[in-house]
Amino acid sequence: MLAEIITIGDEILIGQIVDTNSAWMGRELNKIGVSVKQITSVSDQAEHIINALNEAQTRADIILLTGGLGPTKDDITKLTLSKYFNMPLRRDQETLERVQTFFQKLNRPMLDINIKQADVPDGCEVIQNRNGTAPCMWFNVNGKIFVSMPGVPFEMMYLMEEEILPRLKENFDLPYIVHQTILTVGQGESYLAQQIEDIEDSLPSHIKLAYLPKLGQVRLRLSAIGKNENALKAEVAIYAQRIVERAKDYVAAEEDVPLEKAILDLMRANYLTLSTAESCTGGYISHLITQHAGSSAVFAGGAVAYSYDLKETTLGVQHKTLTEFGAVSEQTVKEMAKGAVDKFKTDYSIAVSGIAGPDGGMPGKPVGTVWIAIGAKDKVVAKLFTFGNKRIQNIERSATAALTMLLNLLKQDLK
């Protein structure tokens, strides 16, 4: 069963917002056996939306639209659908009452434009949106399903989870799609591809392998499609195991998890604790860690020590070290790592000090120079990296490099 996602809104096309909805929807649809054939982002223009609807119908059975349902004048999705399906607007009583309640709860006056949000094309099924004012609309026309949802992520997610996905499962006899992903770190995709070439060549036609490289990591993803979920899982697991054995020096996880999650799982299973001492990464590493539920079992906390003063007071870096070698130095980053282990009483620590840029570069230490240390009870290892001149990338690459160093040390220590 094929779906197409149509996102509506100029803000995506001019790059004011990143479309995170589609990736989430693609993931959830795959889980129930619906493949997304195409994602199309169009502007808030009627003829453009209509054109996208026409094209989508030639490719997909389920067309999911997000966006353009707000109360303001730039939002025209509902009017366009009304014209497209030749269904004049009617006022939906249940929606009106829900919107009224919504405004009462917020203690805000209900405006004319909000009342109009209760108008829907006569012929669609209205699905109530409990997290916002715009109703969700389900059209079943000529054997195709069209669903129009708000573009606000948490409104869309709730509607998908509670309403749309269950209805799709009911309406269609769906195949199973099984994915298994292996996360590798520290090796390039060409090398990995060569290492596992014979395994890849031996894959049956209903199983595909994809290489997804990203900042020092490569995800190897096996995807299988078929009717029998358990048989597919078993089959994919066999090929995954062959790949894992072949590439074991680089495997960080045998499932599709971020690198920091693989580390959290490993540390948790071994009752190990972690803290951070971040300078140029400014809290990004602790954010990566703490976004995962259950991270508090491993992660005690850390310091974001931007200034010299904080490096001394919160991490115990010696003033002399800072003045003699500078904040971005092997000596300082080692003292940061050791300070975190000691002060925060953890088994391991990550310390990062570097020049993220665009300013702050100096002779011998250009922008992109980053020292990373991993601290443990009885040792500290440190390494120098030279990244590029883009701030955000330097922060991300520093985080990946630090996590990779920690993982490698853990693997070694846990042998």
Next chain:
Amino acid sequence: MLAEIITIGDEILIGQIVDTNSAWMGRELNKIGVSVKQITSVSDQAEHIINALNEAQTRADIILLTGGLGPTKDDITKLTLSKYFNMPLRRDQETLERVQTFFQKLNRPMLDINIKQADVPDGCEVIQNRNGTAPCMWFNVNGKIFVSMPGVPFEMMYLMEEEILPRLKENFDLPYIVHQTILTVGQGESYLAQQIEDIEDSLPSHIKLAYLPKLGQVRLRLSAIGKNENALKAEVAIYAQRIVERAKDYVAAEEDVPLEKAILDLMRANYLTLSTAESCTGGYISHLITQHAGSSAVFAGGAVAYSYDLKETTLGVQHKTLTEFGAVSEQTVKEMAKGAVDKFKTDYSIAVSGIAGPDGGMPGKPVGTVWIAIGAKDKVVAKLFTFGNKRIQNIERSATAALTMLLNLLKQDLK
């Protein structure tokens, strides 16, 4: 001039990665007067790519493709373009030498599949990619420009900035597109729309207004298109100023910046410093702040105090407070805020303590309960929030709420 972006790769459709490239490209293209008409994400299948190319040509003059240029078997963009344009592959000597140098520098063996990366359709112009092995290809066919770039973000960005955007400017007589965005916090879009309805109605046809709501913030974006850049800017500025005056209680910035950047700019201009004391946000707020260049002029650092112990040792929260009232309480969060101001010697501080979930809820304090405090030299203000049950959203909403509280206090103190 209209462009279409075609992103190629199953990983986007199944939601394994979020397409951040397109937003960035949309933004950069707009700056040079190219409007993105549509963004289309397709799978790694030849017929699907060809279909997208056919459709894109009917809408756009410039078609920018990203992805599918890797050395592995799942990447078929180059072969597909070779067939589509009926241009057989030839080995490009310059590319071959560049790829050879690339592998020499990395001290890695060059594989057969890497050599093939030097093959290009005979008839395209090759643009060298200095950050990776896949070449960038520029096709000029029947008056349309097609550019195929790697999907790896930093490779694509470098090519766009250094090569593609300058060439487009040279090749076309481009109109100007001027955007001005006003960031508001703390008021809904319907209310704002009503407040400025007469201003919106008075806009000339070449200027559009869009409302972009996101977690307690609404961006109001004016967009104008025309031939005279300075005249457009002046015209848009007049309407923007009217809106700012009307909505001044909610205006956080008169440009398109994230909320934390607006705060950084305000604090920097007033020589004020900031620190953080984060529990449930786990470093996210300090990450938001430190991703901006120059943040070190304002931000000294902070503590990510996940455990009781760290709350006591790094922030000076009293043990008695934690045991008596709990970590998620007005008393604790106020001590965290005060502790940050005192220990990190800053003018202001942000402190957050809450239950991000999914675990950790308790009677009277369900998941989503978050206390936020803003500390200053002589005062601390605290506020209780009740968000939902999704961890990532709770972290994001806590950050937005904390930043909004800080902004409002700053506006009041600086009056």
